[in-house]
Amino acid sequence: MNVVIWGAIYVVLSVMLGLFLFKEKQIIEFFKEKEKIMAEKIENVTTEKKSKDKTLGDILTFIGIIILFVFFLLVDKTPDSTMPIKNMVIYIVFGAILINLIIRKSHELMILISAVMLILSKAMFNIQDVKFYIMLIIMLIIGCLLMLLYKEELAKSFHAIETTITAVVIVLIIQTFFLGNYVVPTASMSPTIEPKDRFFANMILYKFTDPKKGDIIAFKEPKDNKVMYTKRLIGEPGQTLQIAEDGKLMIDGSYSGLPVAYEKDGILGGDKIYIPKKGDKVKLDKIIMIGKGVGKDDNGNDAIGTDWSGLQIADRHKEITAEEFLNIVGTKKDLQQYIANDSSFNKDDINDMKNNTYFLYTLKVEGRDEKILPILDFKYDSAKLEKLLSGETLTLDHDYYIAMGDNTKNSLDSRYWGYVQDNRIKGKILVRFWPLYKFGLIK
Numbered sequence: 001m002n003v004v005i006w007g008a009i010y011v012v013l014s015v016m017l018g019l020f021l022f023k024e025k026q027i028i029e030f031f032k033e034k035e036k037i038m039a040e041k042i043e044n045v046t047t048e049k050k051s052k053d054k055t056l057g058d059i060l061t062f063i064g065i066i067i068l069f070v071f072f073l074l075v076d077k078t079p080d081s082t083m084p085i086k087n088m089v090i091y092i093v094f095g096a097i098l099i100n101l102i103i104r105k106s107h108e109l110m111i112l113i114s115a116v117m118l119i120l121s122k123a124m125f126n127i128q129d130v131k132f133y134i135m136l137i138i139m140l141i142i143g144c145l146l147m148l149l150y151k152e153e154l155a156k157s158f159h160a161i162e163t164t165i166t167a168v169v170i171v172l173i174i175q176t177f178f179l180g181n182y183v184v185p186t187a188s189m190s191p192t193i194e195p196k197d198r199f200f201a202n203m204i205l206y207k208f209t210d211p212k213k214g215d216i217i218a219f220k221e222p223k224d225n226k227v228m229y230t231k232r233l234i235g236e237p238g239q240t241l242q243i244a245e246d247g248k249l250m251i252d253g254s255y256s257g258l259p260v261a262y263e264k265d266g267i268l269g270g271d272k273i274y275i276p277k278k279g280d281k282v283k284l285d286k287i288i289m290i291g292k293g294v295g296k297d298d299n300g301n302d303a304i305g306t307d308w309s310g311l312q313i314a315d316r317h318k319e320i321t322a323e324e325f326l327n328i329v330g331t332k333k334d335l336q337q338y339i340a341n342d343s344s345f346n347k348d349d350i351n352d353m354k355n356n357t358y359f360l361y362t363l364k365v366e367g368r369d370e371k372i373l374p375i376l377d378f379k380y381d382s383a384k385l386e387k388l389l390s391g392e393t394l395t396l397d398h399d400y401y402i403a404m405g406d407n408t409k410n411s412l413d414s415r416y417w418g419y420v421q422d423n424r425i426k427g428k429i430l431v432r433f434w435p436l437y438k439f440g441l442i443k
Helices: 003-022 024-074 084-104 107-125 130-149 154-177 309-314 322-330 377-379 384-390
Strands: 179-183 198-202 216-221 228-235 238-241 250-251 283-294 300-307 317-320 359-364 400-404 427-432
Touching: 003 024, 003 154, 024 084, 024 130, 084 107, 084 130, 107 130, 107 154, 107 250, 107 359, 130 154, 130 228, 228 250, 228 427, 283 322, 283 384, 317 322, 322 384, 377 384
Parallel strands: none
Antiparallel strands: 179 198, 198 427, 216 228, 216 427, 228 400, 238 250, 283 300, 283 317, 283 359
């Protein structure tokens, strides 16, 4: 999206927020009057059949409890190491809706919980399961019907719903487009940012300018395409990059000036790489097979995952062709589940090569001799991935970057999963606001 369009979007959003800020009282009174009129119309229509409606409400409540129980069994509650509170949030949501159904009053709370979680669940708690969102939609509809059937104070309920949803939408607009609110759960950016530090990010800057070397950025990681990461940007499009023997970073053959000594880990190792830019032509180089084993996650806990040390030992990794890869996985569909998939495997998968192996690919850029790391965005585009596996050349329509953690020994970053596509970068980390005694700009 170009600068002109983003400029227009920010003008519209700024006007909307400004109107609400300076005309809040008038706007609230306008909505309250409309809510009162709507409530009176509904109450006049339904006054004559109170007893029948209460019976229907009781039946619908029972049906709602059954539906809620079924979805509780169906919703994915697999622990998420990147978002430890995810399951707790799911339990709280189910519990709160169940209590609201049982007490059979104040159904606007049930409506609010469902509506707010529909808006925030993915962004704030990394809840990906579609069944969870189907449950929220069903509970939202049931809540609205129960509020009408039980003849609750509709004007008051409408106002509570409108006020809460308006507040959530405003906060979401501010966080998405103006000032992002983030936390780093691990020590990957220590000592610059410690675990559990909270900070604001400038979400406007990169809509109008390109990220620069040394910026600490907030971006959506490409490996699983689920959570926001915070790392330091160390390489820009069109540059070459290499970690020297002393761990210092070399950019275009010269020391970068960054003070961190980086570990030669992952698929990057100590090789000299080229960072692709828009317009470059790329094709598949090779596919690498790495075994899975027991290791440590970012919090130091035991976890089953990729044995990256195998890359440094000849008989613990293998390079294969696209044809061999397709023979192993046995399909040309849903290939993203096999590429750069770090998920655990159980004892039933121990002899299943497609599940107990981490598959990663490297690329070639036309006219360049340097090593090219993976562009994992291709795995989410089945058409492009099929072209790569067929040996076709793709012309890049994005710029790419390299991002690493300052705590290089405890950071899952570009060394392992490759480049960050430009449209994944959302904001520049600006200021730490928690803990309060560490308040200040982050550099």
